[in-house]
Amino acid sequence: MPAFVFKASMPHxxxxxxxxxxxxxALExxxxxxxxxxxxxxSVTGSLDAPDEPLLHTATRELFEETGIQADGERICLLDWQMANIYEIYPVWRHRYAPGVTHNTEHVFSVCVPxxxxxVLSxxxxxxxxxLPYLEAADRCFSSSNAEAILQLPRQLAPSA
Known part of the structure; x- marks a missing residue:
């Protein structure tokens, strides 16, 4: 009788x-x-680990995992822009999602650092x-929503009138 090996499937x-x-x-x-x-x-991006994971937790986790930067809420503070982009997932990455999922909702945060x-990259x-200076950084991004967020950076940081 043949032995069967079952692989645990990665969750979507x-x-x-x-x-x-x-x-x-200096807006670099x-x-x-x-x-x-x-x-x-x-920029740093990442999906929620669980449907009920708070967005600030996701942003803090992804920031640390991808750059080694620890948002401590005092010296390094994440700012939630209260803005979300809905975009079509690139076909090359759709296999990572459940069948039929074609769009992602992306919540924008920023953080000012020295x-x-x-x-420390993963x-x-x-x-x-x-x-890079922010205009050059926006030009280099492959993602249009990422580029747009970078272009909005000066407006997000301006004191409201």
Whole structure:
């Protein structure tokens, strides 16, 4: 009788995520290059681990996992823009989601950090990083929602009238 090996299937990604724009007081933006797609530059992104995971927790977790930056709520504070983008998931990545899922809801956050903060990339996710002036960073992003968030950075930081 043949032996059967059953592999535990990976759970599907939840089509709800965070985008964290990391910037300095001089409006330099940190971009990271995807390990699975050279020349695909982006900010920190990541899906919820569970449907009830708080968005701030997801943003804090992803920020640390992808860059080694620890948002402590005092010196390094995430700002929730209270903004969400709904976009079509690139076909190359749809296999990660349940069958029939074609769109993702992305919640935008930002965090201001000192320019000399140590960056520790997750090598399975990203290969290198670059600090760029915000306009140049927006031009380099492969994701239009990521680029738009970077372009909105000065407006998000301006004091409301």
């Amino acid at each position: 990604k939840i089509p709800e995520s965070v985008l964290v724009v990391i910037y300095t007081p 933006v940190l971009l990271i290059e995807r390990a699975d797609r050279p020349e695909f530059w982006q 320019r000399d903060i140590p960056i 090598p399975r996710e990203h290969t290198r990083f670059a600090w």
